[in-house]
Amino acid sequence: MKKIMFLAACMIAAVLGAAETVFDGNSPAVWTSKRITSGNDGILSGTCGFAVVKSKEFIPVEKGKTYVISGEFRLVEPPAKATIYFGFIPYTETGREIPYYAVTTVSKSVASLAKDVNAGDNSIVLKDAEKWKINTLGRIVFNAKEDLSDLPNFDFSPAFESKQVKVNTDGTIEIPVKKPFAKAYPAGTVVRQHIVGNAYIYAGAGRRANEWMTFSKRYTTFYPGTAKIKLAFNMNVAKCQIEMRNIKVTVE
Secondary structure, three states: OHHHHHHHHHHHHHHHHOOEEEEEOOOHHHEOOOOEEEOHHHOEEEEEOOOOEEEOOOEEOOOOOOEEEEEEEEEEOOOOOOOEEEEEEEEOOOOOEOOHHHOOEOOOOOEEEOOOEOOOOOEEEEEOOOOOOOOOOEEEEEOOOOOOOOOOOOOEOOOEOHHHOEEOOOOOEEEEEOOOOOOOEOOOOEEEEEEOOOOOEEEEEEOOEOOOEEEEEEEOOOOOOOOEEEEEEEEOOOOEEEEEEEEEEEEO
């Protein structure tokens, strides 16, 4: 009797602990590219290039759960140094994409506007930013919070001309931007420096030719504000023949 109860408990635990598939990417219909088609033995094939191919539907994610993103890719007679990138794009509850620079902060870079910024201005003047290390791929976000509760922050400046930063005699710094500001911000507005980065979050990348490459990565956390995701992949070359199989997202 004890043995039967033990086996029953093991079976229940196995069922409860089994991973649930929340996305199956093994059909051309689930991808945004019309160049992905069905092949033999469950293999998808097609051409891929610089343009990012995404899953059509959102995949909801919940805090406290572990998500495994996995798939297999093969590059068929690829150009030299061709690399495929595979991962996902995070989105807010309303479906807004969360870019890298909306959440990736520069340490100790909270400052404030020394003067008003008006729509059409081509520079920004900051105080308490004299120790900033201006990143060439940076952005400035507005209405920043010390505790980072503003993340993701989509209220960001145009790209700035980091090599033309001017330090004024009063200790403020002036940073020219590549495009005029589209909106106004009053003096005293709290700002923070962020960094521009990858187009999406990579679960794997590879360049081995004519052989299957398996990518798999577990995620227990996502960008702040992430409510759902879409799988994505692309190449670093204009065109490459690819094959793919066993693309999925499971949740534990």
